[in-house]
Amino acid sequence: FDVVIGNPPFISYYARRSAKLDTATLRYYQANYDFITDTKLDGKFNSIMFFIERACKILSSNASTFFILDIAFNDVPYRYIRKYLLENSSIIKLLTGLSEFENVYSDQILLQFTNEPLEKRNNNLVHYYSNFKNAKLNYHEVEQKLWLSNKLFAFALPHDNNSEAIFIKIEKFASLHESFPSKLVRTCLSLAGHEDEFLLENNKSKRINPILNYIQNAKNLPERYSKILNPVQVVYDEELKDKLNQFYRKDAYNEIRRQPKALGLGSLFAFTHPKLFVRQSADRIIATYTDVDCAANTSFYIISEKDEDGIESKISLKYLLAILNSKLLSFYALEKKIIITGDKKQPQMMIKPFKTLPIATLPTKDQKSFVAIVDKILSAKEKNSKADTSELEKQIDKMVYKLYELTDEEIAIIENKN
Template sequence: GQVYEQFLGKVIRLTSDHRAVVEDKPEVKKAGGVFYTPTYIVEYIVKNTVGKLLEDKTPKKAEALSILDPACGSGSFLLGAYQYLLDWHLKWYVADGPEKHTKGKRPALYSGQGGAWHLTTTERKKILLNNIYGVDIDSQAVEVTKLSLLLKVLEDETGETLNQQRRLFHERALPNLGGNIKCGNSLIGPDFYDGKQMNMLDTEEAQRINVFDWHSEFPEIFNAGGFDAVIGNPPYVIMGNDNIGNAAIDYLKRYQVSQYKMDLFHLFIQRGIDLIRKDGRMGYIVPNTWLTLQYTDRLRKYILDHSTICEILIFDHLVFIAADVHTALIFLNKSLPKEDHNVQIKISAEAKTVQELTNISPALVSQNMWAKGNGYIFETRILGQEGDLITKLLNNWPRLDKVSRASLGCQAYNSSKHSTEQIKNRVFHAVSKLNDDYLPELAGRDVSRYLIRKEKGEWIKYGSWLHDYRTMDWLTGPRILIREIAGQNTHKFQACYIEETYCHYKTILNVNPSLTTEFSMKYLLGILNSRLLSFLYPYVSNKMVAKSFPRLSVGDLKKLPIRNINFNSPDEKKLHDRMIQLVDQMLALHKQLAEAKTGHEQTLLQRQIDTTDKQIDKLVYELYELTPSEIAIIENEK
């Protein structure tokens, strides 16, 4: 399978000097490669789609089941489904009394060496032709899938057993899979040509687009209402003219789920739902980003409007060895959900077998709640005890943008406003202050926890001629700067306090007091740099970021709950002032650490910093009124 997957991702191109070059196909380059789906993922998806459909069925009733992979690649999912069907049939026949299934014109079983029961080749062929269907745009993939399935038909057979069965049944050993596994574009139908002259598309483009008419290619399936199950790992490719073409993109924009940053797997989810019959099942492995992103709300709405979501399984670990993509499994039933239906949510920390995935205890979330929510967000993170804690924090305290204001830094140049020459020569930058228009500039690397260390020493001519211009009140006075790239320990925010006038890159976020801000920016700095806020951030992000979130966004920062202070309460004012004392201490300690000359001095200062960090964390827990068990949730998180 892995060899086939890599082979299918390549194309041979003849260069101008007549050399043959093997290179990635354009769509593979765009996706970052072709990735082989691990066997345990295939088996779990098959078990929860095909397995569910086979419950309480007999082999006779199972003959009518149709299982499709609409982007079958080398056939991993179809092989998995076929193997599941073979195992299920053998188990059923043996449990039903094997001897009676060895008789008749078309026996299902025969007794092999040592008395073990086997499905006859005839039965294996019948199951394959009845139940397994696949489509792929790549003709090589189609042939590889056919070959893989035919080899599976012959698995465990010998020349002797094949000849014996051929004599009995007078039929060829291998079936013709041309009616089951087909080459075509699963997403583009013949209506692509509506209103177009056929000669407007050259032969090469027509072959590349490769339109596919589902209803004429599989008439018996659609006369019965559609496929019973759709399974697979659809391609993850953000669509662009360079890898798909203008005409195809215009067509694909007709999909109801299509919107900004359209990815092929979004369309395959809609197509999968459209292809299954009423009460049919779908199981995919896809990136998890679409569950919460703002610009995939149409996709979520389409799923909510057309299906019952049975299960979503989130992988906290990377499933594909060579791909840095966080994935999820989604299982749907094509039926409208009952009012009280709950979606099963599973989180896999490191499961690597079907049994381990099966054994994960699910949390339950109301599908109706998602359907009524703003943006139809599929929130799978705020669950269990952690979920109760996060909900409490979000409900009890105001958002950061209600008690202060936040913004990105400045982007000096952009092709929409500046010439190539201006950008190349960085015309607004200088190594010294040339006149009063110039401000000192900070880069992301200059900002860390409780410390600013300006390294490069550049100045920038500041004004409306820059691409992103901020009014001067953003760049002066008491405020907080936060590096966009987060740290990797338990205290991930890289935030510091500043009063001097600086311009800074977009790689730095700034938080400034608003007209209604009463607390000190140093008080807010202590909260942001605390362990609690690092714990909380991944749960408020629009993106399904890992708990070791790599970077911050202004939109997510604004949603963080901030403990406001009632200055009419002496007790609350005391907590506020205590935080300022601790933050002042941290600012001084980090400055001393940066200037320390000896290892011994650095060790002593780091110990004081660690102690003060713990004091700040403890104070933040008190401010947010956390119980010992809630504190334990945060402290015990890896």
């Protein structure tokens, strides 16, 4: 073909409302598609990935493909198809910020590429339009090879020198995962459409099970440092979980699917010890601390200071809370696409990128000045959920800037972004 134009079907095989992918189809994809280099993915695919590779392979020499794609193409699960494209094609044009389709509640991108491998073009320049509505004002030329050099193969604009200088200072510190290893950072309850059956008011278990407060949505955690507002109560019912999972295993067997749908209750130890809850979906990092027995759904991450296996962090939760809720960390998360945003797209922060956030480490005694201010904020919010703690939060921001050794000029960049 000389030209391929399309709007490939967007069918997810891994998201919450995913389509079913049977074992035979999965094995076929793994055997016949070159972008799948990691067989451990086991179904973290979307139909558009396969359309993209097929388009590359059926094109005539130097012919073009034009695809309209969902903005989810920028998300982590798509990193391998992005890598495949970067290595096996020349990206001609990328236009972002499309949101013109009625009744479509996400943004789109327009992607044009040829099947000429990058290695045959010494310096392919991508015509990048960062905003569809003002295309001429938001035109950039980007070297394609730069996208191959980042870990996630992200199709994104390179940062200016001032931002890069800030990133260098931030990234000299260890990641969140290094400071809170193993299962100290994890997801919460995964009830797969059966939430109502675990709510205290509906649960029919005759056994005595732990009862926990339960965070259902963003309204329960509306802002940084907020107390948990109006939680419902949920029963930590392992018997019900096992019964439902047994049904899903049987269903998967009957439909020849390798991976059954599964419910998970998370760690009771984590829920019944001091912890941080972090919202997965927000246009900035929003986290809070609680020592009340509490769980949450999969829209939240939970961070523990220690776990049931004896693994323990040297960083206090309240110190970490100060760092996470700072303007600096949200700036970094947005600029580095750890938080993925769009005009229509609900902001998302996936757990693997979240764990890469660089967290400045301090001796325990030096964390106390941060903890003291955090205690004041939490106390004020506990007494009055609408308490104005902005001045205390500004104090923390200044301390964080100093901790990461930012200059006045660099601080101004971040403050202007916020």
